Amino acid sequence: MKKKLAVFASGTGSNFEFIAKEITKGTVDGEIEILVCDKPGAEVIEKAESLSIPVWTFDAKLYPSKQSYETEILLKLREIGVEWIILAGYMRLVGPTLLSAFENRIVNIHPSLLPAFPGKDAIGQALDAGVKLTGVTIHFVDAGMDTGKIIEQEAVRIESQDDRLTLQKRIQAIEHELFPKTIQALLTSIPREEINS
Numbered sequence: 001m002k003k004k005l006a007v008f009a010s011g012t013g014s015n016f017e018f019i020a021k022e023i024t025k026g027t028v029d030g031e032i033e034i035l036v037c038d039k040p041g042a043e044v045i046e047k048a049e050s051l052s053i054p055v056w057t058f059d060a061k062l063y064p065s066k067q068s069y070e071t072e073i074l075l076k077l078r079e080i081g082v083e084w085i086i087l088a089g090y091m092r093l094v095g096p097t098l099l100s101a102f103e104n105r106i107v108n109i110h111p112s113l114l115p116a117f118p119g120k121d122a123i124g125q126a127l128d129a130g131v132k133l134t135g136v137t138i139h140f141v142d143a144g145m146d147t148g149k150i151i152e153q154e155a156v157r158i159e160s161q162d163d164r165l166t167l168q169k170r171i172q173a174i175e176h177e178l179f180p181k182t183i184q185a186l187l188t189s190i191p192r193e194e195i196n197s
């Protein structure tokens with residue numbers, strides 16, 4: 001039986017699109033039940049709509065606290081039986097409400113070799129630091145900023161002629177392959193009974 005996923009995203013949604021593509025091909029044994037987006041007008045929303053994936057958009061400024069919007073999200077996810085949360089460019093820290101309800105079932109992708117360059121603009125941080133290697137990390141989400149247990153990593157070499165755009169392009173090409181593959185590995189390695197316990 002297909003695992004029920006929620007994807008959270010704030011921006012372009014290229015990772016969202018690649019995960020959806022692999023699901024259609026049958027290489028990821030899941031179903032995206034909902035896209036949760038905190039940026040009304042973000043490109044990812046159109047992508048979900050064109051694939052007939054339900055979208056829930058919210059504006060955090062209209063809620064008194066993280067707890068209050070996360071409680072609303074949690075109710076929705078429970079209503080539709082979501083088992084895994086996939087963060088694909090979601091630009092907010094996840095709070096205790098979702099973390100405790102989805103322990104070890106929230107996964108994030110980050111464009112660096114963590115623990116190097118956590119937080120915003122990881123690609124710019126790597127270029128500024130002058131390192132020769134950066135990459136992609138997929139990790140479980142905990143309360144910290146990109147600090148959860150690492151699941152998968154792949155390195156990308158920084159060439160002397162790289163700028164932010166060229167490096168981002170190579171990093172994203174890796175992300176688009178590695179994220180669906182890693183999600184599939186996770187979905188098939190944890191028994192459903194354990195997920196529901």
Ligand code: GRF
Binds near residue numbers: 011014089090110111
């Ligand atoms: C990705 O590079 C991901 O690593 C980071 O945010 C970016 C999202 O890109 N967390 P997209 O919206 O999937 O194109």
